Amino acid sequence: MSAAQAAKKPNAALMKPLQPSNDLAAVVGSSPLPRTEVVSKLWEYIKANDLQNPENKREILADDKLRAIFGGRDKVSMFEMNKHIARHLS
Template identity: 35%
Template sequence: MPPAAAGSSAVKASTSALTRVFAVSPALKKFLGVTEISRPETMKRIWSYIKGHQLQNPQNRKEIICDEKLKAVLGKDIVGFTELAGLLSAHFPKVKKSSPAPES
């Protein structure tokens, strides 16, 4: 198989995983106003909120100083840039895979 063909299927798999829509927690639902969203879109909207409300610490741009609305989602007053994705992952409840229906 040519390398390009192998790479393209890997790109398709990762792209579909990135764009997959998940149900969100009640807190994230209240913040974003949606019941389902992809993880990348969530990060995009959170960063837009942070930038729009000037919540980055001016002395240390790697820190986010949460207002009350963002604190309700992240649970902390100050969040490090690298913590953000981990704190948001808790708002995407794990869905248990159901076992296939028994055949008669």
């Protein structure tokens, strides 16, 4: 197998459906989803509700639903978001 073929193979851990917590389910739905789908749905929610900081697009401004996921914080960077999401998946 060439390096290019190996690079295209999806990571099985990322594709495994995980159960969102009740807080996360309020945004992405309650059925089990792969981590990649959870992140996609979260971004759909963020964009639909205009929750990106207009001065710094890397910051997400939390509404009540996202504040529950982000540990009570009012804003997080897009890089911190995955750490918070991980706590809400099992």
